[in-house]
Amino acid sequence: MKISTRLIIIFITIAIFATFPGCAASEPKRYSRSFLGAFDTAITLIGYSNSQKTFDNYADQAQERFLELHQMFDRYNAYEGVNNIYTINHEGYNQPVKVAPELISMLEHAIKWQEAYPGAVNIALGSVLEIWHDVRTEALADPVNAKLPDRQTLEEANLHTSIDNLVIDETTNTVMLTDPELKLDLGAVAKGYATELVTQELIASGWDSFIISSGGNVRTTSGPSAGGRDTWNIGIQDPEAALSGDEDKLLMTLMLTNQSVVTSGDYQRYYIYGGRRYHHIVDPQTLEPSQEHTSVTVVTEDSGLADFLSTTLFILPYERGLDYIEEIDGAEAVWVLNDGTVKMTAGLHLLIQDTTAPNES
Ligand code: AMP
Ligand code: MG
Numbered sequence: 570m571k572i573s574t575r576l577i578i579i580f581i582t583i584a585i586f587a588t589f590p591g592c593a594a595s596e597p598k599r600y601s602r603s604f605l606g607a608f609d610t611a612i613t614l615i616g617y618s619n620s621q622k623t624f625d626n627y628a629d630q631a632q633e634r635f636l637e638l639h640q641m642f643d644r645y646n647a648y649e650g651v652n653n654i655y656t657i658n659h660e661g662y663n664q665p666v667k668v669a670p671e672l673i674s675m676l677e678h679a680i681k682w683q684e685a686y687p688g689a690v691n692i693a694l695g696s697v698l699e700i701w702h703d704v705r706t707e708a709l710a711d712p713v714n715a716k717l718p719d720r721q722t723l724e725e726a727n728l729h730t731s732i733d734n735l736v737i738d739e740t741t742n743t744v745m746l747t748d749p750e751l752k753l754d755l756g757a758v759a760k761g762y763a764t765e766l767v768t769q770e771l772i773a774s775g776w777d778s779f780i781i782s783s784g785g786n787v788r789t790t791s792g793p794s795a796g797g798r799d800t801w802n803i804g805i806q807d808p809e810a811a812l813s814g815d816e817d818k819l820l821m822t823l824m825l826t827n828q829s830v831v832t833s834g835d836y837q838r839y840y841i842y843g844g845r846r847y848h849h850i851v852d853p854q855t856l857e858p859s860q861e862h863t864s865v866t867v868v869t870e871d872s873g874l875a876d877f878l879s880t881t882l883f884i885l886p887y888e889r890g891l892d893y894i895e896e897i898d899g900a901e902a903v904w905v906l907n908d909g910t911v912k913m914t915a916g917l918h919l920l921i922q923d924t925t926a927p928n929e930s
Contacts, residue, residue, distance in 0.1 A: 596797065597778065600624035604632050607639035608760045608783060616779025617793060627776050634767050635783075641672050642759035644695065644752070657744050658695065658752045665736075665743035673742055675762050675873075679755065680732060682877045686893050689884035690877060691853055693735060695752025696726035701851055701858070708840035708847075715842045723856045726750070730853070757850075761786045761831055761876020768872065785837070788872045791827035800824040802922060805832060808864035808905050812836045820905070822922040828899075829872035833883040834864035852884050859884040862904050868920065869900040878902075887912055 597617035602624075605611055614631050618624040640646075644654040652668045660666055679692045700718045708715035729750035736745045746753075755762075760783050768781060768788045778792030780801050789801040803823050810818035811834075823830060835858070839848035852859040865882040867875045878900070882890035887904050894902045894914055901917040 597793075599795070600628075602628040602632070604635075607635040608763065610760070610784025612781065612783040614779060614781050616776065617795075618776070618778070627771055627774065627779070630774065631767050631771060631781070634770060635763060638671070638759075638763040638766065641669055642675070642755045642763065644754055644756075654753050654755060657746065661744060661746040662749045662751075663745065663747065665738065665741065665745045667741070667743050670742055671766065673737060673739060673744070675755070675759075676735070676737055676744065676753075677739075678762065678873060679758050679877065680735075682758075682874065683732065686878065686881050688889070689853065689881040690757045691730060691732060692753055692755055692758070693732040693751055694730045694851065694853055695754035696729045696750055697723060697853070697856055698754045698756070698851055699752060700726055701847075701849070705838070705840050705847065705849065708842065712840070715840055717842055717847070727853075727856055757880035758873055758877045760784065761829065762873035764788050764876075765829070765872035785834070786829065786831045786872060786876055788829045789825045789827060800826050803830050805830070805866050805903065806834075806864075808834050808836050809909060812863075820903070820911070823868065823917075823920045824922050825868065825920065828868055828870055829875040830866060830868045831872065831875040831879040832864055832866040833879040835859075835883075836863065850880060850883050860907065861886055862906055863909075864905045865890070866903045867894070867900065868902070868917065869897060874900075 597619050599615065600618055600621060601613060601615040603611050603613040612635055614628050616624060616627065640648045640651050641653050644658060647655045652666050657666050683690055683692065700723055704716060704718050729748050731748065734746055734748035734751050735753065736747060764781050764783050764786050765788065768790065771779065772790065777790045780787060780789045787803050789803065793799060794801045803825055804819040805821050805823065807818040807820040833850060835846060835848040835850070839846045848858045850859055851857065862883055865879050867879040867882060869875045869878065881893065882902055882904070887906065890902065891914070894900050901914045901920065903911065903913040903917055905911055
């Protein structure tokens with residue numbers, strides 16, 4: 570939570586510097602709203618609109634929808650009247666659970682992506698992730714008694730992570746599990762997927778001049794930003810500086826139009842054991858937190874795919890991730906490797922704001 574708030578602060582700083590004082594009175598004004606309660610992070614909507622009232626209507630729509638989608642994708646809590654991931658995990662063994670069409674669609678997207686980019690993210694890895702989640706939660710509450718999960722317990726849990734045991738019936742909007750120990754976890758993709766849905770719904774409502782930032786996931790639109798400019802300036806946090814306490818330092822600023830930028834990092838959620846950091850992204854090959862990178866940032870239009878890919882690339886070695894990214898039209902990435910080396914795709918250079926040029930804002 571603390572780190573997410575930091576990301577927001579940085580993002581807002583960037584957004585403010587993107588606004589500029591020379592707007593004519595008739596031009597749309599910049600408005601913003603931040604709210605808590607969804608996806609364990611602060612979510613910020615910043616946009617240009619003709620009136621506070623118009624902005625508030627869109628912001629109400631976005632906020633309400635984020636809260637709804639948060640409940641739908643939540644694996645840790647049950648909600649009155651909602652069949653969500655928790656319900657599927659607890660009641661879905663050999664029993665179809667009726668869910669909202671958005672949840673069906675989200676599961677189908679995730680399955681399609683994990684088949685296309687295998688070896689890293691698996692939304693059926695919940696039983697393994699739960700073990701790490703629990704030891705991390707305990708370690709954060711009581712750091713002196715921090716421990717590692719028992720290896721055998723991890724390996725037993727890993728026997729129950731086959732996506733083939735998730736049965737989806739689109740005609741009845743039901744989901745069923747055919748392994749009693751299978752648990753779904755949408756953490757790698759839920760926030761980005763929700764951000765994309767909300768973005769598309771706001772665009773369908775007639776507004777396309779905004780950005781949404783939801784804790785490391787940013788979605789920009791194609792409508793004008795400050796002063797009619799068609800790019801939005803988005804700062805990427807420097808992960809090493811963040812780890813040593815300098816949360817405001819940026820690795821770079823990207824200039825984006827109708828694109829998402831999503832970062833996965835090992836500095837976001839972790840505990841320390843034996844002097845080593847154990848973070849929240851688990852390599853399914855080793856069943857341990859992956860050790861390849863400090864952060865990976867992905868740029869692509871669809872925020873759900875960007876979220877999925879940032880976690881995927883975070884787990885995979887640089888060369889394999891690069892192969893994946895190069896297959897996808899318009900997708901770019903930046904890796905900060907464990908030794909501090911920064912690597913990026915060729916097209917990413919074109920998106921970086923030239924800090925040596927005079928600031929156009
Ligand atoms: P992100 O912050 O988007 O990189 O996602 C991290 C979250 O994804 C974790 O908190 C877990 O809920 C989930 N997760 C971690 N490792 C994996 C994995 N290998 N496959 C699927 N989900 C994962
Ligand atoms: Mg992700």
